Amino acid sequence: MSLGDEPGYGDGSRGDDGGYGGTGQTRTRLPDRPGDVYGGARRGRSSSRSLVTVVGVVVLLIAAIAFANRGGDDSSSSSGTGNGGGNATRTSPTAPSGQRPVDTNTGGIPTGYRHDVQGAQSAATNYGVALGSTGMFDTNQRHAIVNTVYAPEVAAARQSDLDSAYSSEKFLTNIGLTKDGRAPAGQTFVSRIIPVGTKVTSSSTDSATVELWYTSLFGLSGNGSTNPVSESWFTTTYQLKWISGDWKVADFTQKDGPVPVGRDQKASTADDMTKAVEEYGGFTYAR
Numbered sequence: 067m068s069l070g071d072e073p074g075y076g077d078g079s080r081g082d083d084g085g086y087g088g089t090g091q092t093r094t095r096l097p098d099r100p101g102d103v104y105g106g107a108r109r110g111r112s113s114s115r116s117l118v119t120v121v122g123v124v125v126l127l128i129a130a131i132a133f134a135n136r137g138g139d140d141s142s143s144s145s146g147t148g149n150g151g152g153n154a155t156r157t158s159p160t161a162p163s164g165q166r167p168v169d170t171n172t173g174g175i176p177t178g179y180r181h182d183v184q185g186a187q188s189a190a191t192n193y194g195v196a197l198g199s200t201g202m203f204d205t206n207q208r209h210a211i212v213n214t215v216y217a218p219e220v221a222a223a224r225q226s227d228l229d230s231a232y233s234s235e236k237f238l239t240n241i242g243l244t245k246d247g248r249a250p251a252g253q254t255f256v257s258r259i260i261p262v263g264t265k266v267t268s269s270s271t272d273s274a275t276v277e278l279w280y281t282s283l284f285g286l287s288g289n290g291s292t293n294p295v296s297e298s299w300f301t302t303t304y305q306l307k308w309i310s311g312d313w314k315v316a317d318f319t320q321k322d323g324p325v326p327v328g329r330d331q332k333a334s335t336a337d338d339m340t341k342a343v344e345e346y347g348g349f350t351y352a353r
Contacts, residue, residue: 168192168352173210176350179313186274187264187353189313190304194278195348198259203232203247217307217314242286242293253288254340256295261351272308273316277301279324287339295339299325 168188170178176192179185193215201207212225231237235245242250249255261280268275278301285295301324305317334342 166352168350171350172214175211175214177214177312181308181311183266183269183274184353186269186276186306186313187266188351189306190276190278190315191261191264191351191353193304193315194261194280194302195259195351198257198280198282200255200257202228203243203255203257205229205233208232215315217309217316220316241284242291249286249288250290253286253291254343256283256285256287256339256343258283258343258348264353267303274306274313276304276306278304287336287343289336291336294333294336295343299323 166180168176168178170176175196176188179189196211196215199211201211208228209225212228213221216224232247238245238247242253243255244250259280259282261278263279265277265279266274267277280300280302282298282300283295284298285291285293287295300320300322302318302320304315306313307316308314
């Protein structure tokens with residue numbers, strides 16, 4: 067689901083039937099076998115095998131180069147004092163490129179960010195993950211999230227708006243949940259965002275505007291699901307303020323995309339999707 071938006075936003079993008087993420091901008095190959103929206107037989111695609119082979123070789127080559135670059139002399143990548151200049155940036159995909167990751171949290175949400183643009187980017191990313199989580203569908207968790215990420219002067223109004231939206235029985239029914247926001251028996255509710263990157267468009271001493279680009283996984287995994295897990299792409303722009311020693315959300319806007327071209331992949335089975343959601347945890351993000 068989109069990042070902490072009222073379900074009303076999703077309603078606009080879903081169309082009259084309320085099916086979340088109905089924009090159809092990403093392409094997922096559904097199974098050929100009737101009765102299981104997640105899996106099934108797949109027709110052969112011999113015409114694309116050579117392309118897949120080439121892509122696979124390129125991916126392996128890139129991975130090998132990345133692995134090799136992680137070893138050896140660290141002075142060239144971390145000290146920034148080589149012949150390439152004094153401002154070299156560490157680019158390892160497994161390490162934050164900024165000063166340090168956040169090491170505190172409030173109610174499970176990372177807090178205590180640096181008072182700079184890197185801290186603002188980290189805050190926007192982690193707050194976005196929280197606002198796009200299943201916790202927003204539980205009243206107590208939603209209140210905790212809102213009070214943690216929003217500036218005090220806007221938290222009360224946002225909480226009231228979100229309570230009204232997330233308690234809408236029509237909205238919950240449209241996305242396949244029960245009236246109390248729970249998944250039907252035998253199904254697992256999925257609402258996650260996966261950040262791709264951030265960009266600071268403006269900043270001052272105590273404010274920053276940060277764009278967060280991400281993909282969203284939303285739906286119900288399990289046999290009989292009428293709203294199977296699908297992906298969508300969004301960019302949310304956060305207006306952040308430095309308040310009482312931390313970055314807080316003052317306002318935000320959201321738009322679709324950028325949306326990449328979808329791969330022609332077979333959708334996973336309901337069991338595989340449920341297992342993945344239950345076993346793969348999330349991250350604390352740091353710029």
